Amino acid sequence: MPRKFTPKVVTANRLLEGDAVWLTADGRWTPDMREAELLDEEAHAELRLLVAQSQADLVVGPYLADAVAGTAGPEPTHFRETFRTRGPSNYAHGKQVEL
Amino acid sequence: MYHYTDFDRAFVQERVNQFRGQVERRIDGSLKEEEFRPLRLMNGLYLQLHAYMLRVAIPYGTLRSDQMRTLALLAEKWDRGYGHFTTRQNIQYNWPALSDVPDMLQALADVGLHAIQTSGNTIRNVTADHFAGAAEDEIADPRPVAELLRQWSTDHPEFQFLPRKFKIAVTGAAHDRAVIQAHDIGIQIVENAKGEIGYKLLVGGGLGRTPMIGKVIEEFVAQEDLLPYCEAIVAAYNLLGRRDNKYKARIKITVFENGLDAFRDAVNEQFARTKPAFSGVDVKLFEEIRAQFAPPAWRNAPVDAYDATYEADPLFRSWADTNLTAHRAEGYAIVSVSLKKPGQTPGDATAAQMRALADLAQAYGHDELRISHEQNVILPHVHKSDLPALHAKLREHDLAAANIGLVSDIIACPGMDYCALATARSIPVAQQIALRFEELKLEHDVGPLKIKISGCINACGHHHVGHIGILGLDRAGVENYQVTLGGSGDETASIGERAGPGFSADEIVPAIERLVLGYLELRDSPEESFLAAYRRLGPAPFKAVLYPEQEAKRERADAA
Ligand code: HEM
Ligand code: SF4
Numbered sequence: 001m002p003r004k005f006t007p008k009v010v011t012a013n014r015l016l017e018g019d020a021v022w023l024t025a026d027g028r029w030t031p032d033m034r035e036a037e038l039l040d041e042e043a044h045a046e047l048r049l050l051v052a053q054s055q056a057d058l059v060v061g062p063y064l065a066d067a068v069a070g071t072a073g074p075e076p077t078h079f080r081e082t083f084r085t086r087g088p089s090n091y092a093h094g095k096q097v098e099l
Numbered sequence: 100m101y102h103y104t105d106f107d108r109a110f111v112q113e114r115v116n117q118f119r120g121q122v123e124r125r126i127d128g129s130l131k132e133e134e135f136r137p138l139r140l141m142n143g144l145y146l147q148l149h150a151y152m153l154r155v156a157i158p159y160g161t162l163r164s165d166q167m168r169t170l171a172l173l174a175e176k177w178d179r180g181y182g183h184f185t186t187r188q189n190i191q192y193n194w195p196a197l198s199d200v201p202d203m204l205q206a207l208a209d210v211g212l213h214a215i216q217t218s219g220n221t222i223r224n225v226t227a228d229h230f231a232g233a234a235e236d237e238i239a240d241p242r243p244v245a246e247l248l249r250q251w252s253t254d255h256p257e258f259q260f261l262p263r264k265f266k267i268a269v270t271g272a273a274h275d276r277a278v279i280q281a282h283d284i285g286i287q288i289v290e291n292a293k294g295e296i297g298y299k300l301l302v303g304g305g306l307g308r309t310p311m312i313g314k315v316i317e318e319f320v321a322q323e324d325l326l327p328y329c330e331a332i333v334a335a336y337n338l339l340g341r342r343d344n345k346y347k348a349r350i351k352i353t354v355f356e357n358g359l360d361a362f363r364d365a366v367n368e369q370f371a372r373t374k375p376a377f378s379g380v381d382v383k384l385f386e387e388i389r390a391q392f393a394p395p396a397w398r399n400a401p402v403d404a405y406d407a408t409y410e411a412d413p414l415f416r417s418w419a420d421t422n423l424t425a426h427r428a429e430g431y432a433i434v435s436v437s438l439k440k441p442g443q444t445p446g447d448a449t450a451a452q453m454r455a456l457a458d459l460a461q462a463y464g465h466d467e468l469r470i471s472h473e474q475n476v477i478l479p480h481v482h483k484s485d486l487p488a489l490h491a492k493l494r495e496h497d498l499a500a501a502n503i504g505l506v507s508d509i510i511a512c513p514g515m516d517y518c519a520l521a522t523a524r525s526i527p528v529a530q531q532i533a534l535r536f537e538e539l540k541l542e543h544d545v546g547p548l549k550i551k552i553s554g555c556i557n558a559c560g561h562h563h564v565g566h567i568g569i570l571g572l573d574r575a576g577v578e579n580y581q582v583t584l585g586g587s588g589d590e591t592a593s594i595g596e597r598a599g600p601g602f603s604a605d606e607i608v609p610a611i612e613r614l615v616l617g618y619l620e621l622r623d624s625p626e627e628s629f630l631a632a633y634r635r636l637g638p639a640p641f642k643a644v645l646y647p648e649q650e651a652k653r654e655r656a657d658a659a
Pocket of ligand 1: 145152184185186187191263266281304305306307308349511512513517518519520557558559560561
């Protein structure tokens with residue numbers, strides 16, 4: 001049996017700054033994951049990834065990352081994705097102070 | 100010290116201009132990412148978790164003060180005020196914007212630095228003993244050889260697409276501070292019975308997924324055979340190395356799968372071809388390079404000021420005892436400046452600290468600085484009479500940690516705080532271990548101990564050759580840390596052995612504390628180092644302190 005699809009977000013790094021961004025339902029790239037579109041249907045997720053891949057002038061390396069619905073919007077499920085929403089732990093740099 | 104020739108300058112400038120054009124074309128959309136990626140990697144530009152990262156080579160770890168000031172400028176102007184010195188004698192900037200990178204490379208080119216071949220399947224920055232030219236125990240300065248190899252390998256048309264990356268390290272002393280046994284080619288300068296200088300060559304060392312200790316392929320290679328022989332090794336590898344599987348593509352696997360003897364035969368076959376192609380220009384070039392590494396004019400001065408401060412000032416004494424190394428010149432010392440103040444990120448220096456170090460090198464250090472693979476900064480030539488003033492300045496800049504070679508002098512790779520390949524973080528683990536041992540006030544009693552931490556199996560943090568190695572893994576979506584014991588990166592190199600099950604992020608620091616306190620009980624005298632005790636006793640008693648529950652269970656079973 002194929003593995004059950006789990007909800008995803010489309011994420012990538014911005015071409016110029018290189019920081020992590022997420023794709024919103026209205027097609028923007030946001031630095032705030034909570035604004036991302038949560039994709040709970042596989043076919044739709046693949047479609048959104050294709051949209052992202054066509055935007056090589058804006059982002060680099062788009063992929064689908066696991067996410068769950070949180071109170072304020074999608075939240076990461078894996079610690080790597082959590083770090084991408086925050087920044088490094090050794091300095092107050094990145095999204096933890098910029099958002 | 101080596102200064103760029105017109106050829107070097109023109110070549111590096113050409114590469115900066117090219118890359119500027121490539122970045123422009125990527126931004127205006129005429130280059131796709133698939134096309135641009137290999138081009139940016141050729142210029143040391145990676146994309147990490149939170150930003151781009153620019154990796155700049157510091158050839159054989161040697162810098163002049165003007166170069167160090169430029170590294171500071173990059174940190175301040177285009178990054179976030181700091182840089183990260185790495186185990187490969189590179190510096191990494193964690194936050195550059197794509198459009199700024201050409202300007203950064205231009206600033207570097209202006210002082211003879213670049214990021215070429217800091218990535219990709221090429222011959223990477225050639226590293227060397229950070230005490231080169233200063234160490235009391237060296238036969239000859241390894242840097243002229245490293246520079247010769249740098250010139251030979253840079254942009255070498257045959258070696259731009261090797262099966263995999265290729266790393267060379269050189270030591271001029273029998274006591275290996277350059278970890279040559281963990282490199283694709285390791286070179287040790289030796290002297291034969293006739294008093295001639297030559298090179299002992301090792302091949303097939305490496306860390307990463309399949310760690311291996313290098314094997315001696317030739318005991319003595321004469322000066323005029325060195326480049327042809329190295330070229331023969333790389334050519335043999337280029338032919339025999341596997342390209343079907345990147346995990347089997349390093350020369351260590353080639354040597355392992357073919358056997359050392361068969362590999363040596365292949366090298367000798369290549370050597371018959373390469374040798375006649377070197378007409379002796381390489382030897383002439385080497386002599387020219389060597390002249391540029393002539394030692395500075397040593398000063399002859401009394402050292403009373405040093406002796407008096409050593410007697411009177413306990414802080415100075417403690418620093419002098421741990422951070423100074425014997426120098427070959429009378430009245431001089433080698434100063435290791437620790438970038439490991441407990442709680443700091445190992446290997447990070449702020450722009451202000453880099454400038455302070457440049458000033459100190461200029462005032463007291465014959466304008467020379469070194470970056471060690473242990474992620475510290477070395478002032479290789481300081482007259483002892485200047486040490487009290489130097490120490491006072493280091494304290495002003497928070498650079499006076501007296502911990503070289505001790506528990507808190509930890510190597511740590513960037514790990515998941517920055518690196519896109521990481522499976523766990525390494526920096527916070529290093530920070531917490533160092534802070535804990537500072538609290539315990541034990542590290543001077545513990546003595547020499549090398550802890551090395553990597554955030555994934557690639558082993559950039561050298562964990563396999565740490566007396567205590569820590570490897571961060573992802574176990575079912577949680578950070579988990581595996582401990583290895585008994586590794587060593589010196590002339591007695593060995594790969595650490597896995598101690599047992601891994602520890603969670605909360606458990607790892609207490610586990611290391613148990614291990615170190617356990618060692619204090621196990622050693623036969625304060626002179627017996629952690630590594631020596633481990634080698635004498637074997638893993639069992641160390642595992643017993645690391646896993647007390649299992650030990651208790653075993654004891655209960657024995658009693659039953
Ligand atoms: C952050 C970006 C980095 C990336 C993408 C990266 C990638 C890698 C990879 C893939 C390997 C394994 C090579 C193999 O086994 O064939 C490796 C090994 C290594 N890297 Fe890195 N690394 C990074 C940072 C660093 C840093 C910061 C250092 C120095 C602190 C470093 C030093 C080394 C060393 C010493 C090795 C093991 C020696 C060997 O090649 O066998 N790397 N790296
Ligand atoms: S060891 Fe892994 S986590 Fe650490 S820098 Fe290398 S690739 Fe990144």
